[in-house]
Amino acid sequence: QPYSSSRRCPPKSASIVSRSSMEDPDDLETGDPAAALMLQAQDMVKDIGSCVKSVDISEKLPADAASVFVNMEIKEGDTLCVEISTCGYRVVGRTFDTCELTEEAYFETVYMLLDGISPQYRLSFADSLASKLQQVVQDEDKDAAAEAE
Numbered sequence: 001q002p003y004s005s006s007r008r009c010p011p012k013s014a015s016i017v018s019r020s021s022m023e024d025p026d027d028l029e030t031g032d033p034a035a036a037l038m039l040q041a042q043d044m045v046k047d048i049g050s051c052v053k054s055v056d057i058s059e060k061l062p063a064d065a066a067s068v069f070v071n072m073e074i075k076e077g078d079t080l081c082v083e084i085s086t087c088g089y090r091v092v093g094r095t096f097d098t099c100e101l102t103e104e105a106y107f108e109t110v111y112m113l114l115d116g117i118s119p120q121y122r123l124s125f126a127d128s129l130a131s132k133l134q135q136v137v138q139d140e141d142k143d144a145a146a147e148a149e
Contacts, residue, residue, distance in 0.1 A: 033065035033086075041068040041084050044110050051114070051124035053077070060097040071096040075120035082113065089113045 038057075045055050058069040058081065067085040069092070074080065081093030088106035091113070092099045107113040114121040 034063065037065065037068050037084060037086075038063055041070055044084065045070065048072075048110060048114065048121075050128060051075075051121050052118075058097050061099065069097070069099070074114070074118040075124065076118055078117075080117075082110070084110075091117075 041057050041063075045057060049055055053073040053075055055070060055072040057063070058071050061069040061081070063069070067083050070082045070084060072080050072082060079095050080091050081096055081098050083090050083092045083099070085106075088108050089110045089112075090104045090106045092101050092104065094101070107116070111125070114125075
């Protein structure tokens with residue numbers, strides 16, 4: 001379920017951060033909200049990378065404590081610019097590095113956002129999940145066999 005499209009995040013004052021400056025995990029310990037948001041974006045890129053054609057954090061749009069922008073191409077071939085903020089995830093552009101859509105709904109997770117716009121994402125995600133579950137079962141079987149010896 002998307003959040004209400006009328007829900008708006010209040011702007012937060014923060015310095016603009018670069019992707020390379022967010023590599024330090026100590027930033028999270030100091031409570032840097034920009035660092036936390038960038039880490040969330042980096043984790044999302046890693047997590048959904050196999051379920052979309054391409055995904056990367058925008059090099060052109062500014063990243064700060066209020067938002068980070070991610071460019072992605074879904075398996076159907078559509079390109080998107082997605083904003084990640086404390087309000088959630090929302091499509092803000094239909095091409096990379098653009099923010100022309102201002103009335104789009106926020107989603108609580110990127111999975112919910114993609115589930116609503118990409119049937120092929122749903123299939124890829126289901127296949128990936130099934131593969132991971134199969135690996136867990138195989139690992140448990142190996143552990144049980146090792147204990148039985």
